Amino acid sequence: xxxxxxxxxxxCAFSAQAAPKVAVxxxxxxxxxxxxxxxxxxxxxxxxxHYSASGSSSYNEIEATSSYIEQGELRKFTGDxxxxxxxxxxxxxxxxxxxxxxxxxxxxxxIKRIKAGNFKGADYVLFGTVSDIDFTRDVTELANTxxxxxxxxxxxxxxxSLINTRTYEITSAFTAMGEGQDTKLVNGRDIKVSLxxxxxxxxxxxxxxxxVAAQLSQQLGGGYEQPGQAPLRNNLPQDTAPxxxx
Numbered sequence: 400x401x402x403x404x405x406x407x408x409x410x411c412a413f414s415a416q417a418a419p420k421v422a423v424x425x426x427x428x429x430x431x432x433x434x435x436x437x438x439x440x441x442x443x444x445x446x447x448x449h450y451s452a453s454g455s456s457s458y459n460e461i462e463a464t465s466s467y468i469e470q471g472e473l474r475k476f477t478g479d480x481x482x483x484x485x486x487x488x489x490x491x492x493x494x495x496x497x498x499x500x501x502x503x504x505x506x507x508x509x510i511k512r513i514k515a516g517n518f519k520g521a522d523y524v525l526f527g528t529v530s531d532i533d534f535t536r537d538v539t540e541l542a543n544t545x546x547x548x549x550x551x552x553x554x555x556x557x558x559x560s561l562i563n564t565r566t567y568e569i570t571s572a573f574t575a576m577g578e579g580q581d582t583k584l585v586n587g588r589d590i591k592v593s594l595x596x597x598x599x600x601x602x603x604x605x606x607x608x609x610x611v612a613a614q615l616s617q618q619l620g621g622g623y624e625q626p627g628q629a630p631l632r633n634n635l636p637q638d639t640a641p642x643x644x645x
Contacts, residue, residue, distance in 0.1 A: 418488070422495035422521035423481050425472035426557055427506045428529040472498045472506060473529060475600060476555065476577070479608030480527075487612050489621045493520045513564050523570065524562045525611075530574070531556040536594070538585075545586050551594035552580035553603050559611060573614040577607030 474497070484490050496517040498506045505511070509526045518524050532555045539548045554576065561571040579602025581595045615621070 418491045419522040420491045420493050420520055421484070421523045421525055421561070422493050422518040423477055423484070423525045424495060424509070424527060425474045425477050425497060426527045426529050427498070428473055428532075429506070476557075476604045476607055477527075479604045480525075480611045481608075483608040483612035484525075484615065487616050487621050489616065489619065493518070495519075495521065495524070509560075509562060510567055513562070513567070518564060521564055524564060525559060525615075526562055527557045527559045527611075529555070530558050541584075547585050548582060549585050549592045549594060550580055550582045551596060551599055552578070553599050554578050555603050555607060557607070559614075561615070571615055571618045573611075573618065575607055575610040575614060577603035577605070577610065579603040579606065 481492055485492060496512075498512075504515075507528065509524060512518070513524060533553070535550075535552045537550050537552075539550070541548060555578075556574060556576045558574050559572065560569050562569055579599040581599050583592060583594060585592050
């Protein structure tokens with residue numbers, strides 16, 4: 400009962416006239432970067448005597464591999480997230496301070512970034528992190544033809560948390576996904592196949608934004624309907640008055 404009352408109160412807070420102000424971060428990511436080092440140095444050694452002088456050269460060769468973790472924010476996919484959030488009518492959006500190469504600290508330490516004032520004026524921060532991103536390009540032979548199907552596809556999966564900037568409470572949490580692809584039919588006469596990478600990225604961004612807005616609305620009690628999906632309705636007939644059979 401208490402849980403239900405808490406959820407109703409939260410839904411009322413988000414549906415009030417004064418919509419909460421939310422800062423949407425760019426998608427945080429980290430990756431391991433490896434460096435290969437190959438150094439060759441030459442040294443000349445000279446020996447001199449009273450009668451003659453001789454010289455020789457020697458080479459030192461050094462090979463090493465080093466790796467480090469690079470952190471940053473992916474700035475390509477948050478535009479549609481913000482647009483779909485505004486379309487729900489549940490939020491006002493404010494701009495936060497982006498994470499840059501000169502920023503100090505861990506990009507994933509969003510609480511520290513909130514305390515540092517990176518999201519001034521925001522009641523909540525929607526913090527997203529990339530959990531998986533996969534670009535694939537395949538060419539498949541079509542049976543009984545001399546043609547092939549060339550496909551460029553992108554899938555992006557990200558984890559999101561809606562965090563209260565005053566209490567640091569996680570109000571909503573979910574995983575969202577965006578997918579997109581470009582497909583072309585080619586044959587042996589085609590010298591070069593150009594697949595539309597920007598269109599694929601746009602489709603992924605749009606799908607991700609719709610998924611984020613739908614899940615936020617679902618968890619916070621809004622009335623947002625994801626485009627392309629029919630709203631859920633109760634199609635049962637109305638109740639009728641009872642009839643006494645004699």
